[in-house]
Amino acid sequence: MTHHTERDVHLPVAAQPSVDSIVDYTQTAENLGYECAWLPETWGRDAVTALAVMAERTDEIDVGSSILNTYSRSPALLGQTAATLQEVSEGRFRLGLGPSGPIVIENWHGIEYGNPLRRTRETVEIVKRVLSGESVDYDGDDFDLSGFRLRCDAPEETPPVEVTGMGPKAVELAGRFADGWHGLMLTPDGMRDRLEDLERGADLGDRDPDDVQVTFGMNCCVLEDAERARELARQHTAFYVGGMGTFYRDSLVRQGYDQAEEIYDAWQEGDRERALEALDDDLLDELCAAGDAETARENMARYEEIDGVDAIAVSFPRGARPGEISETMEALAPDGD
Template sequence: MTTDSDATDADGTADADLGVHLPVAAQPSLDDLVGVGVHAEALGYERAWLPETWGRDAVTTLALLAERTAEIGIGSSLLNVYSRSPALLGETAATLQEASGGRFRLGLGPSGPAVIEGWHGVDFDRPLRRTRESVEIVRQVLAGDVVRYDGDCFELDGFRLRCAPPETPPPIDVGGMGPKAVELAGRFADGWHALMCSPDGLQSRAEDLERGASLGDRSADDVRVTLVLPCAVSEGDGGDRAHELVTEHVAFYVGGMGTFYRDALVRQGYDAAHDAHVAWGAGDREHAVEIVRGFVDDLAVWGTPEAARAALDRFCAVGVVDEVAVALPRGATDDDVAATVDALAPRA
């Protein structure tokens, strides 16, 4: 976690690293999806992150990306802790670390009941405890130890990697939006993935991160903060299409992905997120999008290349952020993805 004093370089430009959150909906083929990461490497992005939703699985995709790149970091953002066991997550992390030559970063999170119960058929039980225990077990696996673990969610005895463990274990990040989830990241993880946060909201959650780090007897500066930031760029229309893309993207998560995103925004002072959630649930998605339009500028980057770059710099300058991951909206086409990744690439 950076501090306010080191949030900008001497010339006044924001110094947070730039990553890219690969799109999960737009690409017609696996080759096209991996190609976005390959292009991001050529443009100088720090890391290519891939979420796992209901399309191509993250592990296969990241393995291909590792094989086709040489320098860019790769990471999962995020794998849920219900659809894979902690032992398997440890195996996966070790394998991707080997495949990438030490460039992998494991991002984990509980997701939510809409995904875990509705899509995976697993009880969404004790999400924070399960996340903590998963992190602890994965660390044992990556150390090459015989795993003996007696927890509230998991009991393991005898598992051990059959191959040599990574010489350098990959860092483990945790995603979270609520105070206790962020505290958990500060206490047990190597990084925190912030989602659906305004600049002011990030500063507020930094207090939770610091509290967690203190409980873990360490400094919050040791916890890398990655902001997953919806971004879109369009030219020739004043940025109107980009505005629609990020607004519809945020509205979908607030309205259609359970209560966690809504609650995170209400905690940041956006009470209208509740109304958007209700409207979406009632089938009035146009009204939900219109409500979100009133506060989306605080949560996303959009516009012409010049306007979007200025907005991105504002988020990069937030003192608690170490990396901003340019996240492509779910409705973005191939052309939208290319325009955004090119326009917001790290400056030379």
């Protein structure tokens, strides 16, 4: 390995019994040596409140949103939120943004999805101006702001503004405008391809690509019962490819896995068994770190060895029970390598 790769944790996306349980996972991650605890926001608890509690009840671990969508809050409010969470965390906050997808944005938030790339770029630009403490004058296609600035002091240390993205243009945008990029559902070769997109974006923005923090969110499950671990990871992956819009399907097809079409079609037809069968062991091992500890660490190491990947975020299958999440977190903790 030619470079140090951070180990983060991406807290469970599935509903948790309480905010306290989310905090417990964060404290466990801190004790195990993880560098950042990323919290998603879907259609359960809002992430901002939970992140504030996480920050208050930890001391060293960074806390970040992965992701807050760019539609349900205005860019100015996202900037205010980032400034406030940076204050509460005493400089440990990282703002992760992304457009999410039309299923969530239109069916849950009731907002037209529009142009996600443009919306993300303008949001990043406005958030950075808000965090500078200067007057925000912005004339964009989606947003037109003038005459206001933060009423409180701007953060002494500006929190990074990072974005998600799966397609070439989205990753290029991250390289051009953002402080970091979060990738997921990528094979090692797919990750290398997207890093080329990020470098191209950095060149367009006259930036050093090394200044863009690259975090790969990897679905992980390590259990004494290795077969259950693999089945949980398989079910999770098939759900995302088949049931969460077309982004994940298209990403895998772009990487040369035409079987993603079969997974998607079978899931849409309600044939879960055929969808799971189409997601074979080879593809599972290309995308996930699942099974026994040795196999999982070997799969994770393939990403850690990629030049340009700065952090691996350990994430968990949506069907994993609390004890299985803890077992996985402990098995893949950085202090245990």
